[in-house]
Amino acid sequence: xxxxxxxxxxxxxxxxxxxxxxxxxxxxxxxxxxxxxxxxxxxxxxxxxxxxxxxxxxxxxxxxxxxxxxxxxxxxxxxxxxxxxxxxxxxxxxxxxxxxxxxxxxxxxxxxxxx
Amino acid sequence: xxxxxxxxxxxxxxxxxxxxxxxxxxxxxxxxxxxxxxxxxxxxxxxxxxxxxxxxxxxxxxxxxxxxxxxxxxxxxxxxxxxxxxxxxxxxxxxxxxxxxxxxxxxxxxxxxxxxxxxxxxxxxxxxxxxxxxxxxxxxxx
Numbered sequence: 666x667x668x669x670x671x672x673x674x675x676x677x678x679x680x681x682x683x684x685x686x687x688x689x690x691x692x693x694x695x696x697x698x699x700x701x702x703x704x705x706x707x708x709x710x711x712x713x714x715x716x717x718x719x720x721x722x723x724x725x726x727x728x729x730x731x732x733x734x735x736x737x738x739x740x741x742x743x744x745x746x747x748x749x750x751x752x753x754x755x756x757x758x759x760x761x762x763x764x765x766x767x768x769x770x771x772x773x774x775x776x777x778x779x780x
Numbered sequence: 781x782x783x784x785x786x787x788x789x790x791x792x793x794x795x796x797x798x799x800x801x802x803x804x805x806x807x808x809x810x811x812x813x814x815x816x817x818x819x820x821x822x823x824x825x826x827x828x829x830x831x832x833x834x835x836x837x838x839x840x841x842x843x844x845x846x847x848x849x850x851x852x853x854x855x856x857x858x859x860x861x862x863x864x865x866x867x868x869x870x871x872x873x874x875x876x877x878x879x880x881x882x883x884x885x886x887x888x889x890x891x892x893x894x895x896x897x898x899x900x901x902x903x904x905x906x907x908x909x910x911x912x913x914x915x916x917x918x919x920x921x922x
Binding site for chain 1: 798800804818825830833887888889890894
């Protein structure tokens with residue numbers, strides 16, 4: 666699944682216009698606890714979260730994640746977007762809840778990866 | 781200690797949680813430039829990032845010393861914070877003394893030390909209440 670497809674499935678707004686949306690995403694992780702995210706390594710993953718602070722980007726960066734989805738309409742601030750841009754991480758926001766967003770991506774074939 | 785080792789030092793501030801992770805991000809970038817294996821870089825990054833978060837949350841900041849040799853990355857995290865009364869308890873997954881404020885930031889789930897051990901090939905922690913804590917981690921790169 667590509668980042669563009671995620672935008673479409675989640676009816677999301679892309680907040681990092683320069684991101685390469687043709688990149689493939691192979692796994693997904695949905696959590697507001699960054700330590701739980703750090704416990705499970707996945708390749709080319711997307712992180713779905715309702716947490717809205719710079720540590721979300723830092724966590725995604727450490728995990729080599731390629732995309733962050735803020736659920737429930739969360740709007741990250743400029744600092745978060747600058748951090749993500751500098752690391753080539755695509756950031757988007759969707760009005761959907763975590764459960765619905767994860768469910769729709771799962772329905773379309775995305776899985777949780779190892780762990 | 782190898783003579784041709786690369787040595788780095790970072791200071792982690794204890795009063796600005798938003799900056800926790802800067803050292804890990806810098807080290808990750810340097811290791812990439814050195815061409816180390818991606819798996820090893822990820823292990824180092826996650827282990828050090830959790831350590832940085834711990835320094836910021838629990839110890840009011842601290843110091844990180846890194847030594848990069850031909851076959852490993854060795855990290856020493858030291859602080860003069862409150863110390864850990866029961867290390868075996870602190871190493872249990874899910875056990876945490878982090879306040880609600882920290883939990884609201886996405887940490888304090890009791891996974892920090894377990895994750896640091898999980899991603900390290902060598903892990904050692906020494907702590908004394910009222911004195912501080914020293915964590916030593918090494919990740920093999922060959």
